[in-house]
Amino acid sequence: MFQGLTLDQAPPYTIPIKFYLTASLYLIVLSIITPIYTLHVYSRYDYEVIALTHIFTLGFITHIMFGSLFQMMPVMLSVAYTKVVKNAKIIYSFLNIGLSFFILGFLTNITYMLGLGGIFLAGIFFYFCFISLKTIFLSKEFNALVQNFIASFIALIFATAFGFTALLGHFGFVDSVKYGNIHIAFMLFGWVFILIMSVSYKIIPMFFVAKEFSLILQKRLYILQLILLLLFAYAQIQENIFMLTIIKILLSSCVILFAIFSIKILKQRKRARKDISVNLWYFAMSNTILSATLFIYASILHVDIYIFIGFLALFGGIYPLINAMLYKIIPFLTWFHLSSNMVFEAEMGNVIRKKWMTYQVNLYFLSFSLFLFVPFFHSFIIIAAAVFFFSAILLFINIVTALKYYNEYIKKKVVFE
Amino acid sequence: MTIKDFMTNMHRECDHLLTQAEDLLDNKKFEEAHNKYDAFKTQTLLHFAMEEEYLFPLLEDKSGMGSMGPTNVMRMEHAQAKALFEKMDDAYKEHDTDRAFSLGESMNILLQQHNLKEEQMLYTMMNNTLAENTQEIVEKLQSYGN
Numbered sequence: 152m153f154q155g156l157t158l159d160q161a162p163p164y165t166i167p168i169k170f171y172l173t174a175s176l177y178l179i180v181l182s183i184i185t186p187i188y189t190l191h192v193y194s195r196y197d198y199e200v201i202a203l204t205h206i207f208t209l210g211f212i213t214h215i216m217f218g219s220l221f222q223m224m225p226v227m228l229s230v231a232y233t234k235v236v237k238n239a240k241i242i243y244s245f246l247n248i249g250l251s252f253f254i255l256g257f258l259t260n261i262t263y264m265l266g267l268g269g270i271f272l273a274g275i276f277f278y279f280c281f282i283s284l285k286t287i288f289l290s291k292e293f294n295a296l297v298q299n300f301i302a303s304f305i306a307l308i309f310a311t312a313f314g315f316t317a318l319l320g321h322f323g324f325v326d327s328v329k330y331g332n333i334h335i336a337f338m339l340f341g342w343v344f345i346l347i348m349s350v351s352y353k354i355i356p357m358f359f360v361a362k363e364f365s366l367i368l369q370k371r372l373y374i375l376q377l378i379l380l381l382l383f384a385y386a387q388i389q390e391n392i393f394m395l396t397i398i399k400i401l402l403s404s405c406v407i408l409f410a411i412f413s414i415k416i417l418k419q420r421k422r423a424r425k426d427i428s429v430n431l432w433y434f435a436m437s438n439t440i441l442s443a444t445l446f447i448y449a450s451i452l453h454v455d456i457y458i459f460i461g462f463l464a465l466f467g468g469i470y471p472l473i474n475a476m477l478y479k480i481i482p483f484l485t486w487f488h489l490s491s492n493m494v495f496e497a498e499m500g501n502v503i504r505k506k507w508m509t510y511q512v513n514l515y516f517l518s519f520s521l522f523l524f525v526p527f528f529h530s531f532i533i534i535a536a537a538v539f540f541f542s543a544i545l546l547f548i549n550i551v552t553a554l555k556y557y558n559e560y561i562k563k564k565v566v567f568e
Numbered sequence: 569m570t571i572k573d574f575m576t577n578m579h580r581e582c583d584h585l586l587t588q589a590e591d592l593l594d595n596k597k598f599e600e601a602h603n604k605y606d607a608f609k610t611q612t613l614l615h616f617a618m619e620e621e622y623l624f625p626l627l628e629d630k631s632g633m634g635s636m637g638p639t640n641v642m643r644m645e646h647a648q649a650k651a652l653f654e655k656m657d658d659a660y661k662e663h664d665t666d667r668a669f670s671l672g673e674s675m676n677i678l679l680q681q682h683n684l685k686e687e688q689m690l691y692t693m694m695n696n697t698l699a700e701n702t703q704e705i706v707e708k709l710q711s712y713g714n
Contacts, residue, residue: 226681229689292688357680360583421587422676424594424669483677491644495651499677500670 162221162235164488164557169243170218171477171550177210178543185536188258195458196328202257207465208338209250209272215473216346217242217279222484227353228297230289238282245275262322269318276311280304295369299349302373306341306380310334313384333384340402341380343469345373348409350476355413358479359429361420364412376405399450403443410436410443427505427512431475434516438467459526467519474515474546478508485553492564502556503549511549514542571623571698572691574706575615579683582612583676589660590672598663605660605668609653612679614713616646622708623694630697638690645682649675 181203188199195201221239225231232238249271256265284304290297314334320327352364379402386394414436417429442463449456482502489497521535585608592601624639633639652675659668698705 226684229685292692294688353684357684358677360587360676360680421584423587423591479677483674486674487648487678490648490651495648498655498667498670499674500667 161225162239164484166235166239167218167222167484168550168554170214171481172547173247174211174214175543175547175550177206177214179540179547181206181210182536182540182543186533189532195461198257198260200458202254204461206254212343212469212473213246215477219480220283224286228287228290228300230286232282232286242275242279245271249275265318265321269315273311273315276307280308295366296349296353298370299345299352299373302377303342303345303349305377306337306345309380310337310342313337329387333387336383337380339464340376340406344406345376347472348372351413354476355416359417359420360422361416364416368412372405372409376402396450400447403446406443407440410439427508428475428479431471431512435468435472435475438463442468462522466522471515474512478503481550481553485557489557489560492561494560494563496563497560502553507545507549511542511545514538514545518542569706570702571694571705572687574709575691576687578615582608582615582679585611586672586676590669593665593668602660605656612649618709618712620646622712627694627697642682642686642690645678649678652678
């Protein structure tokens with residue numbers, strides 16, 4: 152009954168931090184190779200675009216999500232992963248091996264690498280879903296949060312299966328575009344979006360002392376998303392364009408609805424002081440609304456602006472949201488682990504210097520703005536990527552600073568005989 | 569009113585007091601901010617006392633789980649908050665706004681995640697285990713510290 156409420160189940164500090172550090176390294180890699188590979192690409196189907204997108208989604212987003220879930224599950228659901236150290240090591244290793252093969256496969260067009268990468272990645276995603284669902288089902292409650300978490304993992308299972316199927320298309324077995332679209336829909340509208348919703352339902356009221364999201368939203372939106380995603384898969388396989396368009400509009404509307412509610416709740420927060428995280432959250436939600444609106448527009452009028460929509464959703468919506476969460480979670484995590492070890496001298500405000508967080512976020516804003524000019528002046532991609540390189544380096548340094556702070560203070564831990 | 573309702577309401581009151589103290593601090597109304605912070609501290613410590621001196625022992629006794637289970641973790645988090653109070657006292661006394669906000673942030677997140685665990689798990693458990701005496705317990709909590 153009381154699983155989750157013991158300190159033993161909290162994973163060691165180094166587990167989430169290792170995932171976060173690696174995630175920021177992938178951002179550095181991404182900023183370096185973006186100008187090299189994208190100067191002459193224009194379609195989302197180009198292998199270079201697929202490779203770069205996956206460096207971002209698997210290298211950055213997935214590392215942050217997996218690392219955070221190991222840490223947050225005990226707090227949010229009062230249940231924790233069993234054998235967390237071993238499982239984290241397995242997932243970390245295979246995710247990175249798989250990702251390396253996968254990216255190299257796309258960039259070099261060596262098919263056996265693609266295949267190996269796909270097998271490793273699908274395997275590790277299924278494994279993560281398995282251990283996560285097993286853990287979630289240990290929860291004695293079946294509240295909205297638990298239901299949302301389950302839904303996001305169900306979406307991840309489908310996304311992985313369709314992603315692997317789409318990969319088979321590169322070997323000539325199936326239509327990779329068709330299955331690729333379903334994979335993207337399940338990943339973005341399912342796994343990522345539902346997980347972000349689940350976490351936001353708790354994190355926004357928690358961090359900003361704001362009102363709870365309405366229960367109807369918490370209990371119904373994920374069901375609607377899952378049903379729409381299944382219908383999307385059906386319509387895509389049947390190539391029913393009319394049905395696809397309707398579903399795309401409905402899926403995007405759900406996203407817009409959530410983003411509007413988030414902004415409204417944030418505006419009414421009791422902790423009224425503005426900080427970097429609040430600004431990033433607003434920025435993320437505004438871009439989410441914009442990208443979803445453009446997606447509706449593109450679906451109705453059949454305009455091919457999907458690279459731009461993808462950029463807005465991933466780099467303008469999901470990235471700043473994660474950045475915002477990191478600057479709340481890492482300082483707290485560092486301080487919490489230290490004070491749990493009776494090291495009370497540490498202070499959350501000293502874990503990462505506010506000035507450096509601001510520099511990093513401002514560089515991100517600048518690079519985002521510069522990327523917006525790329526459709527008009529393609530060479531802007533070099534400047535934008537260069538600015539983002541410095542932002543990614545700063546993010547990496549800020550996380551290292553937190554780790555160094557922890558290592559320095561944990562030496563002061565009092566061990567009782 | 570259930571035990572969970574009563575204790576959850578008290579969580580919200582404490583949240584509100586801290587945010588009010590910070591708003592006043594933000595507006596450089598140091599005296600009023602300090603008073604509000606004192607009210608927050610008093611209310612939070614009273615809440616901790618209700619749990620540590622009364623509710624936790626009752627639950628531990630009735631459920632037979634002893635004092636080394638989840639209630640022990642909650643007590644440890646109370647200790648973390650108490651250590652933070654000592655630093656916040658100084659920051660509010662010295663009108664050190666930046667430090668007060670930074671410590672307030674730690675306090676806020678610490679309490680929020682702590683409250684989440686209590687509301688999600690422990691209070692539900694109390695509602696079930698101590699159901700027969702709910703009325704009496706809530707009355708006692710209402711007059712606690714008087």
